[in-house]
Amino acid sequence: MNPTFEPTQPQRRKGRLQLLLILAVVIAPMLLAGAMYRFGFWVPETRSFDGVLVANGQGRDALGIAVPSEAEARWELLVTAPQGCTEACQELVYLARQINIGLAREAGRAGHALASGTTLAPVYEQQLQREYPQLKRYALEPSVYAENPDAPAGAQLWIVDPHGNLVLRYDEKIKGKAILDDLKYLLKISQIG
Template structure:
């Protein structure tokens, strides 16, 4: 009778092919892990994952600052409403560039569509003559404690003003230099609105 425990030898060619296939599987697995690790630690990110604004590290903290509205009253942060803010703190000599910026911000806000109700615009100080305002604009009085939490706010001038994105809790997380592309602001805030 045949003993089932006796191993029939595997031909050398088939054995080498199986070993080669196993090595190929191991190389593909570990090779992709090594490439992914190298990309991660080199700082590379896919274009769809990058923000256009400057990510502030550490973020400014406006939670304890209570902005006063120019018309009277206070602007409450109210994190439960999940409202994002776009803050503009222009210098006094910003006129034509700030009028254009107000039109751009109105356009950006309208492009949020049904999510527009979750975005407010805070304009620090009186807007220049001819600035376009919509219903979500809140004009707040300039205050040193407010401006102190906006990094490099003094870089604005006749060429424009920096713009900041503030999260629902009151942290200043993104900064856009004067003269930025409004489409970049729209893209970044639209991504943030999906984080609900």
């Protein structure tokens, strides 16, 4: 016969205390994180991106852009020009291409596109066909674009994820290095596209 071990009362208390400590170590961080999210305390004020974050799940359709269903799923630098492609828009189109080239070996994971609310000037249209052969072109519905509170008037550059969701927005005053850094970071942490 084997003798059975009967723990004493102090040993039981010690074992229960250890169990409660283990549970507290596992559950307390989850409760703290949930409370931080819910009530917004201890949330850092700094950010690691330079654009305006569009974190409400909007897609290109919220801007009035219809994209063909057979479009390739990859990251996109989208230039929107609801009133036509002025000089600021043309600079953003050029910047989008340069950023795409600046991605080096990751350039295949991203593309660049232009969505204009009006037809382009014939001279600029020819220039795009000649100098920007990989630029995708979309039609933009200005009335839908104007109703979106996250879409200010004037030319804007957007980073769009492979699912078609708007991620970051930049105006025409932004420097290309800032956009390149943001896109490189997104590509680094992304498992899609």
